[in-house]
Amino acid sequence: MQPPRRRLPTALVRGGLVLAAGWTAALNTAAVAGGSFATAGSAAAVATSAALLVPRVPWWAPPAVAAAAAGWFGWPFLFLLVIAVVDLAGRRRVAWAVGLGVAALALSAVVGGPATLWVPQQFGSPLVLVLGIVVGLWSGSRRRLITALEQQVTQRDVERGLREEQARASERARIAAEMHDVLAHRLSLIALHTGVLEATSNSLPPKVAERAALLRTASTEALDDLRSVLTVLREPDPTEVEPPTTGDLDELVAAARAAGQEVRLVVTGEAALVPAAHRLAVHRVVREGLTNVRKHAGGATSAVEVTYGPPLTTATVRSPLRSGSASPAADPGFGIVGLRERVHAVGGTLDVGARHGEWVLGLHLPTPEHRSAPGTGAVVR
Incomplete structure (x- = not known):
């Protein structure tokens, strides 16, 4: 059996995509500005990438920053906006994903310029954003499905362990019930015969009569102790315990x-x-x-x-x-x-x-x- 392949964590893959998209946005913004990185577009690329990477921020902040940057600076920020839209769709916030995509497209149409989102082709950017929403919905559903399956497997393992423990406990209860009847019969015989000896103690030497009385008392007490101890091991509901067998x-x-x-x-x-x-x-x-x-x-x-x-x-x-x-x-x-x-x-x-x-x-x-x-x-x- 081959060992399972190790998969990269989803967060690590997403972080790599964000860094690649941010670096691409900075390069494209610099190219549009004549090759200079000392522009507001480069700063926006760094800020948008940081917003998408920094944890423990309000869920709406990174998509809003990405939509604003893409609407203002145009197509160099398209892939950062797609990542933000995928995140929203994966969390079942489809309305927010659609709304921010439409807002970015509208802002880009108003601002215009050589890098507008409408430059590559008339419907290119909207189609990419729709594709991002679809991918986000699929990845979110798949992640939830895997989580649900893992929880089911864990629950079944726990239930199986509990059933096995219950089977062991039930068998110990049956052993207790059977041994109670077997040993109780033999102790009863000992008590019976020593009782007969005690009844005829007048014809026995004093020491023998004393030993017979002691033996009868000990066997009676042992029988009571056996009943009290083994009864504890029986099932809570006596009707569920199978009747003892003689082994025939x-x-x-x-x-x-x-x-x-x-x-x-x-x-x-x-x-x-x-x-x-x-x-x-x-x-x-x-x-x-x-x-x-x-x-x-x-x-x-x-x-x-x-x-x-x-x-x-x-x-x-x-x-x-x-x-x-x-x-x-x-x-x-x-x-x-x-x-x-x-x-x-x-x-x-x-x-x-x-x-x-x-x-x-x-x-x-x-x-x-x-x-x-x-x-x-x-x-x-």
């Missing part, structure tokens, strides 16, 4: 097949032997992959391969890319943004894109050794 791939694939999708599922290992966060991440990857295939490549056969660790828990969704049809890899949307947030939160990596004529969505999660047991072979469902 069979139910997910059955629902996809019921919707008309062709899905081949291959599972290796035991889901119960990996952390709950890993099972939920696998479920989300498979669900997102099947959803994208259904949306962008309806009718395509999907291959889902899941392996529960160690050393890795992996999940891959593949579907063939069709020529002439939109692929899920073309515009994965913000679902992939939220999914990547979830995978990174549990220390994994996500692979999305076209591979060897297939669209691939892949997950890789390191799995602790102590969570595993002798694995089972691959099961095709």
Whole structure:
């Protein structure tokens, strides 16, 4: 890709044109006066050029000076007047541009002389002034169009960033909701069993009974703390949060097949032997992959391969890319943004894109050794 060409700033180009037109006006005025620069025309050329170049002056002052100089001294100041007219037209002050042009032509006709604006040809100067107005209108419209397009691009970048952040926040809220239910179930079991021990504390040694009561209190408090902390991460509107899932791939694939999708599922290992966060991440990857295939490549056969660790828990969704049809890899949307947030939160990596004529969505999660047991072979469902 070639680097973009650098364009000269508009103000620099305009300044060069003003200096060239001012120098030309001084030379032509001197030629009309017999070759002497010590004339009122030369001073007017300097004054008009300065008025057009000096910033922070009233907008009407430079065009008025240029019109007066062109009307009095004639055609040597025509290009300076054209620059002033272009400036007015570019700012949508067309009436002023027309009025000053007509005033300069009328003044030149009254003053007369060898350098009158009517000398080159009868309609030459009016046509040049009209051309200046047209050029000014075009350049002003183009400048406003470019500014509007730049603002639209900036606004779209900001909106996309906000949507991506919203997708990440929504995914964190789903993680909080799911982990709340998973951990709450296990803490409830701990509290239940320690409660049973506490109820039979008369038959237990005093130290064991004391530890059981402490454990029950700690598990109950931990459950309350978990609820209070994770509830903060939920969506403001609870109806927008998807219900937690148990990570059952069979139910997910059955629902996809019921919707008309062709899905081949291959599972290796035991889901119960990996952390709950890993099972939920696998479920989300498979669900997102099947959803994208259904949306962008309806009718395509999907291959889902899941392996529960160690050393890795992996999940891959593949579907063939069709020529002439939109692929899920073309515009994965913000679902992939939220999914990547979830995978990174549990220390994994996500692979999305076209591979060897297939669209691939892949997950890789390191799995602790102590969570595993002798694995089972691959099961095709």
